[in-house]
Amino acid sequence: MNTALINWSRLQFAVTAAYHWLFVPLTLGLALIIAVMETIYYRNKQTLWKSMTKFWMKLFAINFAVGIATGLILEFEFGTNWSNYSWLVGDIFGAPLAIEGIVAFFMEATFFAVMFFGWEKVSPGFHLASTWFTGIGAALSAYWILVANGWMQNPVGTVFNPDTVRNEMVSFGTVATNPVAVNKFFHSVFSGWMTGGVFTIGVSAWYLLKKKKIPFAKSSMAVGSLVGIAGAVAVILSGDRSGVDIARYQPMKLAAVEGLDNGGRNASFSIVPGVSVPSMLSILATHDPNGYVPGINDIILGYTDNDGGYVLPVQAKMWRGRKALAALNYYRNSNDSVPENKALFKRVVESNSAYMGYGRLSKPADVVPNVPFVYWSFRTMVYLGCFILLVLILVQFFLYKDKIMKNRWLLRLAIISIPLVYICGQAGWIVSEVGRQPWAIQDLLTVGAATSSLSVAAVKTTFFIFLIVFALFLVIEIGIMLKAIQKGPDPYFPDEINSTHQNYRRE
Amino acid sequence: MSWNPFYLISAIFRFYRDGFRNMTWGKVLWAVILLKLFILFVVLRLFFFKPAMSGKTDEQKSEIVGNAITRPNLINNTKTE
Numbered sequence: 351m352n353t354a355l356i357n358w359s360r361l362q363f364a365v366t367a368a369y370h371w372l373f374v375p376l377t378l379g380l381a382l383i384i385a386v387m388e389t390i391y392y393r394n395k396q397t398l399w400k401s402m403t404k405f406w407m408k409l410f411a412i413n414f415a416v417g418i419a420t421g422l423i424l425e426f427e428f429g430t431n432w433s434n435y436s437w438l439v440g441d442i443f444g445a446p447l448a449i450e451g452i453v454a455f456f457m458e459a460t461f462f463a464v465m466f467f468g469w470e471k472v473s474p475g476f477h478l479a480s481t482w483f484t485g486i487g488a489a490l491s492a493y494w495i496l497v498a499n500g501w502m503q504n505p506v507g508t509v510f511n512p513d514t515v516r517n518e519m520v521s522f523g524t525v526a527t528n529p530v531a532v533n534k535f536f537h538s539v540f541s542g543w544m545t546g547g548v549f550t551i552g553v554s555a556w557y558l559l560k561k562k563k564i565p566f567a568k569s570s571m572a573v574g575s576l577v578g579i580a581g582a583v584a585v586i587l588s589g590d591r592s593g594v595d596i597a598r599y600q601p602m603k604l605a606a607v608e609g610l611d612n613g614g615r616n617a618s619f620s621i622v623p624g625v626s627v628p629s630m631l632s633i634l635a636t637h638d639p640n641g642y643v644p645g646i647n648d649i650i651l652g653y654t655d656n657d658g659g660y661v662l663p664v665q666a667k668m669w670r671g672r673k674a675l676a677a678l679n680y681y682r683n684s685n686d687s688v689p690e691n692k693a694l695f696k697r698v699v700e701s702n703s704a705y706m707g708y709g710r711l712s713k714p715a716d717v718v719p720n721v722p723f724v725y726w727s728f729r730t731m732v733y734l735g736c737f738i739l740l741v742l743i744l745v746q747f748f749l750y751k752d753k754i755m756k757n758r759w760l761l762r763l764a765i766i767s768i769p770l771v772y773i774c775g776q777a778g779w780i781v782s783e784v785g786r787q788p789w790a791i792q793d794l795l796t797v798g799a800a801t802s803s804l805s806v807a808a809v810k811t812t813f814f815i816f817l818i819v820f821a822l823f824l825v826i827e828i829g830i831m832l833k834a835i836q837k838g839p840d841p842y843f844p845d846e847i848n849s850t851h852q853n854y855r856r857e
Numbered sequence: 858m859s860w861n862p863f864y865l866i867s868a869i870f871r872f873y874r875d876g877f878r879n880m881t882w883g884k885v886l887w888a889v890i891l892l893k894l895f896i897l898f899v900v901l902r903l904f905f906f907k908p909a910m911s912g913k914t915d916e917q918k919s920e921i922v923g924n925a926i927t928r929p930n931l932i933n934n935t936k937t938e
Contacts, residue, residue, distance in 0.1 A: 408882065415886035419897055426901065429908035437910065437922045466883070467876025514915070515923040679927040682920075710926070799926050802909040812905045819896055826889055834882065 358809040359431045359801050362816065364783070366423050368776055369820045373417025375775055378492065378539055379546015380410040381485030383577050385478075387570075392478045402570055403481075404469075405839035406550065409831060411466065416827035421495070423816070431809060435790050435800035441518045442508055442525060443498045450494035457487030492542075493535045500531025502791050503782070504599040510703040510794070512681050512696055517794070530599060533591045534782075540584035541775050547578020548738055548764075548771040551745050553835055555764035558755060566839050568749060571764075575746040582739040590634065596785075597635035597643065600792060601661075602717055603785035604635060605646045606724040613645035613653070622729070646721075650714045664714035667793075671709030674702035707794045719787040727784065731777040734770050741767050 384406045391399035425447075428436045464472060464480035472480070501508075507524030508517045519525060551574045557567035596604045605613065608620055608631055616639060619630030629639040636643070636656055644653045644661070652663035662670075677698035684692070711717065741763050748754040754761070786792060790800035880887070910918050 411883065411886060415890050416893075418890060419893060422897060423901075426897075426906040429911075430906045431909075433909035434922045434925050437918050438926075463873065463876065467872060467879075471872060471875075513919075515919045515926070675927045678923065682923050682927075706926075795926070803925070804909065812901075815901070815905065819901075823889070823893060830882075830885060830889070 352806065354806045355804065355809060356798050356801055358806055358813060359427075359804075360797060362431065362809060362813040363424070363427055365813070365820070366420070366427060366816060367783075368779070369824075370417070370420040370424065371775060371779060372772065372824070373413055373420060374492065375538075375542035375545035375772075376413045376549055377410065377417060377488050378485075378542025379544065379549065379577065379581065380406060380413065381481075381488050381546075382543055383546050383550055383573055384410055385482045385485050386573055386577065388478050388481050390573075392474055398565060398569060401839045401841070402566060402573075405566070406570070407465065407481075408834055409549075409553075412827060412831050412834060414462075416823055416830075430812075431802055431804065432790070432800050433802040435795060438515070438517055438795060438800075439501075439791065441516050442501055445519070445522060446494040446497040446526070450491050453487060453494065454491040457490065458484060461487060489539050492538060493531075496534045496538060497526055497528065497531045500528045500534050501525055502789075503534075503786060504528055504530040504595075505791055505794055510700070510706065512678055512699045515678075515682075517791075530595050533588055533595055537585060537588040537592055537778075540581045540588055541778065543577050543581025544585055544735075544738065545581075545771050545775060547574045547576075547581055547742060548767045550574025551578065551742065551764045552766075552768040555745075555761035556835065557838070559758060559761050559765075563838050564755075568754065571745060571754070572749055575742045575749065578742040579739065579746060582735065582742060585735065586739075593634045594637065600786055601644050602646070602649050602719070603724070603781075605644060605649060606719045606721045606785050607728045607781060608643075609721050609725045610643065610645040611647055613643045613648045615640050615642050617641075617643040620725075646718055650717065664708065664711070664717050667705045667708040668711050668714065670702045670705040671707060671711070673709075674699050674706045675709040677702070678706075704793060707789060707791065707796050707799070710796045710799050711788070716788055719785055724781055724785045727777045727780040731774050731781060734774040734777070738767050738771055738774065 384403055387399055387403040387406065390396075391403055461480040461483040464477065465484050468477050468480065505517065506528050507521040508519050510516075511518045525531075551571050554567040554571040554574065557563045558571075593604070596607075604610075608617075609623070610617065610620075610631070615632060616629045617631035617635070618626035618628050619634060620626045631643055632639050632641040635641060638656075642654075642656050644655070649661070650664045652661060652666070654660050677695040681692055681695040681699060684695075708717075741760070744757075744760055745754065745764060748757050748760060788796045788798070790797045877887075910921060913921070
């Protein structure tokens with residue numbers, strides 16, 4: 351396979367997906383934050399809360415406007431750069447992506463409009479419901495996208511059809527409730543809450559450092575830090591579940607995350623190279639300190655898993671994969687007139703299709719992803735996540751103690767946390783996607799076999815066009831957002847603040 | 858309030874029309890959205906992102922992908938894995 355073509359196609363997809371993920375988490379997080387703010391306004395009718403809701407809604411809209419349709423570019427790339435893959439998965443991705451489109455269009459477009467245009471035109475209750483439904487619609491959209499992604503990590507509910515050369519859905523319910531997809535959904539949405547929370551406290555901290563809009567900034571910080579803390583704690587809990595899922599469905603990814611050459615029971619968790627916590631990896635992967643965790647060499651050479659089942663060596667899987675591909679080739683191209691012979695080859699394909707992707711590997715070590723990249727991306731995600739949780743807790747603590755203005759270092763940390771939370775989220779996706787290499791679909795299709803037959807120059811050209819267009823829109827978004835932040839919220843009546851924020855007294 | 862469908866459609870129309878008319882900073886966002894959609898669907902889609910198997914029948918697509926995954930040597934006529 352042309353390595354340059356694969357690498358450029360991968361890089362292009364990675365940059366597009368990473369760009370898309372700049373906008374999604376803030377949409378998910380701010381949607382909840384503005385819904386909470388409007389709910390408080392609905393109950394207390396304080397102008398401050400309306401002003402807060404409208405201000406954060408404006409930033410939500412800017413982010414939404416620039417982020418809108420960035421996901422469509424990924425779908426363009428599926429058809430152009432990954433046409434083999436698109437054909438193989440078309441039957442499975444069609445339903446979730448269609449539902450996503452319908453949900454996104456009807457829920458988000460309808461309620462989004464009411465949220466912005468309907469302040470004085472619909473009842474307060476209907477407006478509030480629209481704000482909540484906008485957020486719910488965004489989360490539901492994310493769910494169906496993650497069903498598609500989850501299937502690539504753990505292909506369930508489908509069978510390979512040798513006649514059409516497609517993976518075809520046999521159980522929509524199994525695909526839709528794939529445990530990897532469900533957990534990914536919660537992990538991603540909660541990370542969005544975390545992002546929204548950090549963004550809110552960071553922007554609010556800027557006002558406090560400037561000694562501007564103080565009641566507004568403190569109240570925004572209170573909501574943002576609470577949503578952020580809830581998100582961060584939930585991210586940790588769903589991350590724990592992710593660890594168990596990865597150990598079960600993608601053990602090589604886990605071995606790469608840990609840089610674990612040789613596994614075993616009471617496996618240690620590596621804090622940094624040379625420093626580890628005994629048995630912690632076994633606990634994280636199996637919830638049992640004595641649980642067995644395979645290392646890279648074990649996976650290549652074969653091992654007995656925690657359920658007592660023997661997992662084949664990669665060489666044996668490669669043999670079965672080649673058998674499946676050879677049988678598929680014969681089944682599709684042979685002019686054999688004996689139906690029994692064709693039926694026999696079809697059965698060979700079907701009985702070995704679970705290893706079909708291995709047939710494309712040239713050596714067992716090809717199943718090992720880029721270990722240092724995955725190892726450090728995981729640690730970047732975890733350590734930044736812990737740091738951000740600490741910042742959020744400190745912000746909430748000093749707000750409660752009414753000493754936030756005196757701790758300017760914390761306000762600065764809150765601002766610095768904005769880029770850090772984005773790096774944290776991107777690192778998480780690197781773990782998820784680089785960690786599953788060389789697979790486009792786990793065990794079934796390598797990225798090499800998934801790419802279209804294009805010239806490298808064509809992929810390079812579109813890559814650089816994207817880079818320029820993406821950079822341009824990012825500069826536009828940041829510019830519009832900074833302008834909106836500098837302008838600040840609509841006027842409100844500061845006298846109302848003391849009655850509604852007894853815990854957050856003015857300093 | 859009337860539930861006459863014409864009244865309803867007219868009310869929805871006016872809702873959107875007034876909303877767009879009264880936009881202030883939102884107009885800039887719409888300009889950004891339209892510019893982006895133009896770049897995406899007119900420039901990129903038409904000139905750069907043509908689906909690799911557009912115009913092919915399902916049988917032809919099966920054939921192409923079947924060959925690609927079973928006979929890697931044929932892909933791009935380039936050096937194989």
